[in-house]
Amino acid sequence: xxxxxxxxxxxxxxxxxxxxxRSAATGTDMTFAVYLPPQAEDGPVPLxxxxxGLTCTHENAMTKAGAQQWAAEAGLAxxxxxxxxxGEGVADDAAYDLGQGAGFYVNAAQAPWSPHFxxxxxxxxxxxxxxxxxxxxxxxxxGITGHSMGGHGALTIAMTHPDRYRSVSAFAPIxxxxxxxxxxxQFTAYLGEDRAAWSAHDASLLMxxxxxxxxxxxxxxxxxxxxDLLRPEALAHAMVARRQAGMFxxxxxxxxxxxxxxxxxxxxxxxxxxxxx
Amino acid sequence: xxxxxxxxxxxxxxxxxxxxxRSAATGTDMTFAVYLPPQAEDGPVPLxxxxxGLTCTHENAMTKAGAQQWAAEAGLAxxxxxxxxxGEGVADDAAYDLGQGAGFYVNAAQAPWSPHFxxxxxxxxxxxxxxxxxxxxxxxxxGITGHSMGGHGALTIAMTHPDRYRSVSAFAPIxxxxxxxxxxxQFTAYLGEDRAAWSAHDASLLMxxxxxxxxxxxxxxxxxxxxDLLRPEALAHAMVARRQAGMFxxxxxxxxxxxxxxxxxxxxxxxxxxxxx
Numbered sequence: 141x142x143x144x145x146x147x148x149x150x151x152x153x154x155x156x157x158x159x160x161x162r163s164a165a166t167g168t169d170m171t172f173a174v175y176l177p178p179q180a181e182d183g184p185v186p187l188x189x190x191x192x193g194l195t196c197t198h199e200n201a202m203t204k205a206g207a208q209q210w211a212a213e214a215g216l217a218x219x220x221x222x223x224x225x226x227g228e229g230v231a232d233d234a235a236y237d238l239g240q241g242a243g244f245y246v247n248a249a250q251a252p253w254s255p256h257f258x259x260x261x262x263x264x265x266x267x268x269x270x271x272x273x274x275x276x277x278x279x280x281x282x283g284i285t286g287h288s289m290g291g292h293g294a295l296t297i298a299m300t301h302p303d304r305y306r307s308v309s310a311f312a313p314i315x316x317x318x319x320x321x322x323x324x325x326q327f328t329a330y331l332g333e334d335r336a337a338w339s340a341h342d343a344s345l346l347m348x349x350x351x352x353x354x355x356x357x358x359x360x361x362x363x364x365x366x367x368d369l370l371r372p373e374a375l376a377h378a379m380v381a382r383r384q385a386g387m388f389x390x391x392x393x394x395x396x397x398x399x400x401x402x403x404x405x406x407x408x409x410x411x412x413x414x415x416x417x
Numbered sequence: 418x419x420x421x422x423x424x425x426x427x428x429x430x431x432x433x434x435x436x437x438x439r440s441a442a443t444g445t446d447m448t449f450a451v452y453l454p455p456q457a458e459d460g461p462v463p464l465x466x467x468x469x470g471l472t473c474t475h476e477n478a479m480t481k482a483g484a485q486q487w488a489a490e491a492g493l494a495x496x497x498x499x500x501x502x503x504g505e506g507v508a509d510d511a512a513y514d515l516g517q518g519a520g521f522y523v524n525a526a527q528a529p530w531s532p533h534f535x536x537x538x539x540x541x542x543x544x545x546x547x548x549x550x551x552x553x554x555x556x557x558x559x560g561i562t563g564h565s566m567g568g569h570g571a572l573t574i575a576m577t578h579p580d581r582y583r584s585v586s587a588f589a590p591i592x593x594x595x596x597x598x599x600x601x602x603q604f605t606a607y608l609g610e611d612r613a614a615w616s617a618h619d620a621s622l623l624m625x626x627x628x629x630x631x632x633x634x635x636x637x638x639x640x641x642x643x644x645d646l647l648r649p650e651a652l653a654h655a656m657v658a659r660r661q662a663g664m665f666x667x668x669x670x671x672x673x674x675x676x677x678x679x680x681x682x683x684x685x686x687x688x689x690x691x692x693x694x
Contacts (some may be wrong), residue, residue, distance in 0.1 A: 373658035387664050390662055
């Protein structure tokens with residue numbers, strides 16, 4: 141599979157790269173970013189997937205999450221996928237929370253979304269094959285995290301494939317989308333009216349049904365402007381009711397922005413590095 | 418008020434003491450333990466109240482929680498009250514979870530408990546006056562923690578008097594006693610059938626009603642044999658629904674014992690020391 145290099149820059153002794161490829165899953169060109177720490181020069185390193193939120197591309201977290209310094213210290217690679225297919229011929233919606241920039245990490249089954257909006261397959265199947273082939277990464281040492289819609293993606297993907305993702309965390313995840321306007325609208329559009337199909341993409345329901353074999357770290361800002369949409373209390377209840385190993389931290393004064401994410405990025409990178417070592 | 422010294426021993430450069438006094442609140446002799454760190458030789462130090470669980474005296478945590486080493490390092494005093502009045506003439510019950518050793522940190526309003534079972538007043542009013550008078554302690558720097566029934570006490574007392582207790586944490590607290598057999602039985606006996614009086618002594622209800630102005634730390638063992646009685650999920654939900662600052666940690670493999678408590682005592686002592694500094 142051919143990979144076009146858009147840019148590569150030295151960063152904290154490693155390399156921050158941005159790449160483009162033709163995706164079979166989405167039927168479009170897709171852009172993503174990879175950070176390789178200095179340790180990757182000596183052989184395969186563990187990798188942490190970072191899934192972004194609504195409206196984001198591969199670029200937001202790459203430039204605003206402050207993750208590279210800690211990844212370099214811990215010897216961890218980072219992969220930042222885009223959040224949806226994009227471009228002409230790809231369906232879209234005027235709203236910021238549907239269509240391009242809002243893939244919700246599902247495979248759409250409904251028109252007009254189904255031809256391209258297959259972000260589950262893209263993130264879980266296609267992109268891993270590509271990056272594991274192209275970069276010095278250890279396939280047995282993968283963790284996953286994300287912010288908001290990306291936290292939803294990270295949690296649902298990790299609980300579905302716990303064998304592959306040996307560590308998981310989330311920043312202010314959309315925690316209970318089947319009961320939120322961040323979820324019902326998108327699931328109706330992408331998956332259809334059958335709510336049975338929705339539950340496989342709801343972190344609180346998956347937590348209640350199956351949980352995660354390792355420890356789970358959740359950070360949530362107490363001054364997040366989207367708390368009513370995120371529904372963190374549903375996930376907190378499900379975690380403790382299941383006796384899920386891990387911790388839920390409510391961070392006073394923090395909002396939903398990358399100022400929040402970057403403030404706790406060190407904790408998350410070290411959390412994953414410890415578990416992927 | 419006269420204080421009888423039962424024992425004093427050097428411990429981690431400080432002094433572990435056990436004392437007895439005549440309590441006006443309970444109308445009995447009461448025994449308690451105080452650990453003074455080395456820093457207390459130079460002036461008043463912050464203090465951390467540790468409330469114990471069912472069946473415990475002042476002695477259990479003093480000998481099994483491993484708190485002194487961290488308190489010495491952090492310059493924090495520890496106070497370990499007993500869990501109930503004791504002795505002849507004090508009502509009791511054959512069950513381990515009612516009567517002597519099971520005061521539940523309430524003021525009993527019902528016969529035969531009301532004459533002596535006034536542990537709320539004892540812990541919140543009488544004993545603080547006594548220890549603040551007798552030892553070099555800073556009244557403006559008090560925190561509170563506890564285990565099981567003592568975690569219930571710590572949380573309910575801190576939320577009722579947040580002005581006085583500037584930090585709070587709990588190990589495996591009885592989190593929702595109004596909905597548990599650890600609670601309904603005792604509240605019925607001590608407080609009577611009027612459930613309105615119970616809610617002031619339920620950490621999950623208090624969390625929903627008023628919360629705590631600072632950060633709250635909860636540790637819970639995932640293999641705790643009493644999870645169904647503790648109901649930690651009610652507290653976790655209430656904390657996050659209120660956006661309560663702090664964190665709830667589910668610790669995999671740990672049970673309800675002091676092997677659990679001592680494993681996380683360092684975190685708790687440092688948590689309080691940081692907030693009382």
